[in-house]
Amino acid sequence: xxxxxxxxxxxxxxxxxxxxxxxxxxxxxxxxxxxxxxxxxxxxxxxxxxxxxxxxxxxxxxxxxxxxxxxxxxxxxxxxxxxxxxxxxxxxxxxxxxxxxxxxxxxxxxxxxxxxxxxxxxxxxxxxxxxxxxxxxxxxxxxxxxxxxxxxxxxxxxxxxxxxxxxxxxxxxxxxxxxxxxxxxxxxxxxxxxxxxxxxxxxxxxxxxxxxxxxxxxxxxxxxxxxxxxxxxxxxxxxxxxxxxxxxxxxxxxxxxxxxxxxxxxxxxxxxxxxxxxxxxxxxxxxxxxxxxx
Amino acid sequence: xxxxxxxxxxxxxxxxxxxxxxxxxxxxxxxxxxxxxxxxxxxxxxxxxxxxxxxxxxxxxxxxxxxxxxxxxxxxxxxxxxxxxxxxxxxxxxxxxxxxxxxxxxxxxxxxxxxxxxxxxxxxxxxxxxxxxxxxxxxxxxxxxxxxxxxxxxxxxxxxxxxxxxxxxxxxxxxxxxxxxxxxxxxxxxxxxxxxxxxxxxxxxxxxxxxxxxxxxxxxxxxxxxxxxxxxxxxxxxxxxxxxxxxxxxxxxxxxxxxxxxxxxxxxxxxxxxxxxxxxxxxxxxxxxxxxxxxxxxxxxxxxxxxxxxxxxxxxxxxxxxxxxxxxxxxxxxxxxxxx
Numbered sequence: 001x002x003x004x005x006x007x008x009x010x011x012x013x014x015x016x017x018x019x020x021x022x023x024x025x026x027x028x029x030x031x032x033x034x035x036x037x038x039x040x041x042x043x044x045x046x047x048x049x050x051x052x053x054x055x056x057x058x059x060x061x062x063x064x065x066x067x068x069x070x071x072x073x074x075x076x077x078x079x080x081x082x083x084x085x086x087x088x089x090x091x092x093x094x095x096x097x098x099x100x101x102x103x104x105x106x107x108x109x110x111x112x113x114x115x116x117x118x119x120x121x122x123x124x125x126x127x128x129x130x131x132x133x134x135x136x137x138x139x140x141x142x143x144x145x146x147x148x149x150x151x152x153x154x155x156x157x158x159x160x161x162x163x164x165x166x167x168x169x170x171x172x173x174x175x176x177x178x179x180x181x182x183x184x185x186x187x188x189x190x191x192x193x194x195x196x197x198x199x200x201x202x203x204x205x206x207x208x209x210x211x212x213x214x215x216x217x218x219x220x221x222x223x224x225x226x227x228x229x230x231x232x233x234x235x236x237x238x239x240x241x242x243x244x245x246x247x248x249x250x251x252x253x254x255x256x257x258x259x260x261x262x263x264x265x266x267x268x269x270x271x272x273x274x275x276x277x278x279x280x281x282x283x284x285x286x287x288x289x290x291x292x293x294x
Numbered sequence: 295x296x297x298x299x300x301x302x303x304x305x306x307x308x309x310x311x312x313x314x315x316x317x318x319x320x321x322x323x324x325x326x327x328x329x330x331x332x333x334x335x336x337x338x339x340x341x342x343x344x345x346x347x348x349x350x351x352x353x354x355x356x357x358x359x360x361x362x363x364x365x366x367x368x369x370x371x372x373x374x375x376x377x378x379x380x381x382x383x384x385x386x387x388x389x390x391x392x393x394x395x396x397x398x399x400x401x402x403x404x405x406x407x408x409x410x411x412x413x414x415x416x417x418x419x420x421x422x423x424x425x426x427x428x429x430x431x432x433x434x435x436x437x438x439x440x441x442x443x444x445x446x447x448x449x450x451x452x453x454x455x456x457x458x459x460x461x462x463x464x465x466x467x468x469x470x471x472x473x474x475x476x477x478x479x480x481x482x483x484x485x486x487x488x489x490x491x492x493x494x495x496x497x498x499x500x501x502x503x504x505x506x507x508x509x510x511x512x513x514x515x516x517x518x519x520x521x522x523x524x525x526x527x528x529x530x531x532x533x534x535x536x537x538x539x540x541x542x543x544x545x546x547x548x549x550x551x552x553x554x555x556x557x558x559x560x561x562x563x564x565x566x567x568x569x570x571x572x573x574x575x576x577x578x579x580x581x582x583x584x585x586x587x588x589x590x591x592x593x594x595x596x597x598x599x600x601x602x603x604x605x606x607x608x609x610x611x612x613x614x615x616x617x618x619x620x621x622x623x624x625x626x627x628x629x630x631x632x633x634x
Contacts, residue, residue, distance in 0.1 A: 148351050150616050155408060166412045167386040189352060190383045194408040195609035204616035206351040241623055249351065253620055 003029035004285035007061065007068030009083060011035030011042030013159075013263055014074035014097055014274060019046060020261035021278045022072075027285040028278070032067040034060065045262075058083050065090045069288070070281050073098060076161060084120055093284055095277045096122040099161065099168050107132045107180050108279045109229045116287045121280060125169050126269035127151030127188060128176040129276050130203045130237070134252050135181030137226035141218045142209040147183035149173065149205050152191045154198035157267035166190060183207070201256040201268035202240070209248050216245050223252055233279040234272050235259060298543040300505060300535065303337040303400075303513050304330050304528055305489070306557060307367065308379055310519030311343035312582045314562060317357040320366045322560055329552030330516070331371040333545045335528075337400060339377040340367045343521065343582060344613065345404060346378055346393060347385030352615050353582070361392060368397035375399035379430070380420075382412045384613065387419045394423040403449075404430035404460070406611045407437050410445040417452040428487065428511070429454035432612050435465040435578055439477045446478055456485040456511050461500065462582075462612055464491030464522055464575040468503040475507035487511030490526045492518060493575025495567055497526040498534065505540065516549065517557040522581025523571035529553045573599045577606030586615050590622035600625055 006028050008015045015033065019042070022030040033046035038055040046053045052067060054060035061067065070093045073080050077100040084102045087094050096102060103120030106112055110133060115121050123129060131149040138144055151173075162169060170188045177186025193199050209219075220243050230237045236257030244251040256268030263270050307323055323340065330338050342348030342360050349356035367376045377400035378393045390401060401420035403413045413429060420427040429449030434442055446457040459474050471488065478486045488504035490497035490513070501512055514531050518524025529549045535542055558564075570588060574581055579602050587605075591598035601622050610617050 146351075150352050150614075152614055152616075163409075163412050165415065166382045167388075167415070170383065170386060171388075187350060189350065189613070191611065191613045192383070192406065192409050192412065193609070193611050193614065194406065195611075202616075202620075204352070204620075208351075240620060244619070244623075251616075251619065253616070 002289055003027055004070060004288055005029050005031045005068045006070040006072065006281060007032035007034060008072045008074065009034045009058065009061070010074035011037065011040045011046065012074065014270060015072070016042040016045055017262040017270065017274045018072050018074060018277065019049065021274055023049070025278060025282060027282050027289070028070070032061065034058065058086055062086060062090060065092070069093065070095065070284060072277055072281065088119060092119070094120045095281055096120060097273055097277055099125070099165070099172065101172065105176055105180060106280055107136070107176070108233065108276055108283070109133050109226065110136045110180055112280060112283050116284065123273055123276050124176040125173045126153070126201070126273050127169065127190060127203065128173045129272045130201065130254055130256055131205045132176050132181040133226050133230050134205045134223055134254065135177055135183050135207060137222040138207045138209065138219055138250060139182035141215060141222050142211055144181070144183040144207045145210050146185045146208040147177050147181060147205065148187040148189070149177065149203060150189045150191065151269070152193055152199070152202045153269045154266050155192045155194035156198045157201070157269055158192050198264070198266040200266050201272070203254040203256070205252040205254065207250045209250065212248060214245060214248055214250070219243065219250060234275045236265070236268055236271065296541050298336065299510070299541045301336050301511050302528065302531070302542050302544060303339055303377060303511065304335050304516060305339045305513050305525060306515040306517070306519040307363070308339040308341045309343060309521055309525060310515055312521035312585070313519055313524065313565065314560065315585060316342055316349065316354045318363055319358055320362055323363045324366050324370050325556050326552065327367040327370045327374070329556050330549070331374040333548035333552055334543050335374055335549070336543065337377050338367060338371065338374050339379060339402070340364050341379045345381040345385050346389040348381070361396065364393055364398060365396045377402060379404055380416060381405070381613065382416050387416060390416065390420060391423065394425055398425065400426040400428065402428040402430045402458070403454070404432050407431045407434045407442060407445060410448040413449060414452045417449065417454050421453045427454050429457040430460055430489070431458060432460045432462045433580065434459045434474065435461060435463055435470070436609070439474050442474055443477050443481050446482055450482050450484050454484060456487050457482060458487035458489050458511065459504070460489040461491055462580050463578045464493030464497065464581055465578040466490070466496065466500050468496065468499045471500045471503045472507050475504045475509050479508040485510050487513070489513040491520065491575070491581045492523040492525065492527070493567065493571050493581065498531065501526045501531060502534070517553045517561065518565035519557055519561060520581070522574045522584050523567045524565040570598050570602065573602045577603045579606045579610070580612040582612070583615065583618060586618045590618050594622045594626040596622060596625050596629065
């Protein structure tokens, strides 16, 4: 099968971690890494791996647009808004890892099917990627009237963007819980913990279901099945214990250990974002090549 | 009355919300706020225990929407200013704006003592809304003085009018409070405040140590109505400060009457230092965990002290109430395997 050519915009931590993940893909071929600082560690690593590097940002890429058909944007929300326009004109598909939210929001195991033809998608937040699949899994069995998630991440893995605009995290995640998870009402809380050694990402999901009768067996099974699906692209994603039931309240505890590609293993919150991005790009690539073959 | 030397913020209608599982009614808030206003208390904080937006399964659902409580308090007082607490990550600027529109005059923006930089936006926004703005550094006992100073300076740089040292776990000893307030006085040009908890029976001693070193903003909770073993008991503090010749402007008899006649009946049981409260201070654990740990202890049939000590070991920070069930389940599992 022909691989689809991809490029990474941004040579920071996220961009560099993406590089390691895309290297393993059967359907994506990384050709280009685009940064703005030739001395950055990310561009240096890209050169060492033998990728074509550009240190003049999006402008440099647009001079050679045939280098990639799918771009991962790991820059900033502000930069992405500009990139999104230019890349759309150039006919490229873009995975937005910034909070810009230009395109539709995607949680791979929940709604990727609906967005195979989109040219720009965003990945909500790390907390959304970790918890919305569980809300969806419960909502499939019994309607969820209220879902609340608490994401706890190590201080070290919370970047300056998250810190400067933390309301964006809670608001975007809450919206995703409703619109994609299916809960009637959603709420999100984020907590930063500075303990050393850094803690792994933890997520607690509370759901209140509509009916008084709660099918514990079915819900537990649905949650476990979903955990397996997420594990297929985020190997360090796991249940910390069996779901707890208390009346119509269900509590699920999740832990996300990073794959330790470029980022340390404690930063499961970043890993789940890069892993989800690669997963979506792979689904796009499969869809693109199947169309070409037909 | 003369000029006030120390400005007291009464926190029973916010911190005290933890102790009654966030079950305040409008009538209770109106009665307390009216009494405090009559006694000439300058600031009264009203919010969910975990600040604006805190009503949740994680921390406990409010019986009454906090905005209704805030509105009721604002319309009750004549001189006192109503304050709100906001923890970025839990509440948002949207709620802050709503509170400001209801007539709140002061915003206190709280972060864990190492995470001041998540408050920049909220502090700036509170100032923009025309509110007096306080930076509130929680769980201050967890870091050395230099770190505390560094974080307080950040809050000052974002525009805070006051920075508080918050002993959320009631873990500080008086000499530690002294050292910290002194360092802040030397490095900052804004006012310094202190918020104590009485888990080690040191809230009063710590508060006096803070005042001695130059803290001019002090929190108290009337009848100790706050999380854990409660805060520095406001009416007692007023009596002590009167004896010291420090003017708070608060009428001692009147505040004693509010404590006795209005607040005491709200308490489900009198605030005392129980073994669980004591262990919070001893292990350095967030005071709001108290009732949650007791509930988990019942559910899993284990000693609540074991849960709290383990949480302390894991350096759990404020807001991580979900860890209580997680740790309790783990301890109970270990006990079961140890038995078999």
